[in-house]
């Protein structure tokens with residue numbers, strides 16, 4: 001196994017419930033020095049113990065809105081009255097610290113990363129079938145029936161998007177060990 005991961009950011013996408021968090025958790029545990037997540041911006045107030053620049057970049061609304069106007073964000077959204085966003089610079093900073101930035105984002109995020117100079121590599125994690133995906137979402141025990149339905153509808157769109165060839169690699173997460181092995185090969189692959 002090569003010891004040095006490429007410093008090009010890696011975008012991992014795929015339907016909710018395909019296993020992205022499961023696989024990434026294992027990757028970060030096995031290779032803690034090689035990979036990092038970007039630090040997001042937020043307008044919510046820090047909770048006790050949350051350090052600026054580590055948990056989040058904490059900014060006020062005018063500052064966040066200025067960054068929106070400057071096109072600084074790959075993606076941003078408002079949840080319960082607060083803005084959250086991932087800036088291009090936050091992704092570059094991970095690389096500047098010698099780690100490969102991993103972005104776990106949806107298809108809109110994939111499109112927006114493609115429109116930046118980040119020169120990312122794109123991985124799509126697919127479920128073996130939509131039936132299996134539904135079973136995993138239900139089995140995870142975190143989703144209401146409405147939420148499962150919403151995620152399944154979105155999953156069909158994500159799968160159709162993957163068929164357009166937008167990604168460098170598609171891994172089917174059927175057998176977890178096999179999918180993990182494929183993930184490790186992809187992330188350490190020479191460019």
Ligand SMILES: Nc1ncnc2c1ncn2[C@@H]1O[C@H](COP(=O)(O)OP(=O)(O)OP(=O)(O)O)[C@@H](O)[C@H]1O
Nearest residue numbers: 015016017018019020021022136140173174175176
């Ligand atoms: N290969 C696999 N075989 C069986 N079950 C799996 C496999 N991979 C993941 N799972 C299970 O499927 C469920 C969904 O996985 P996970 O939460 O990692 O998905 P996710 O893609 O990160 O979803 P989200 O985008 O909603 O965060 C979890 O309960 C996980 O344990």
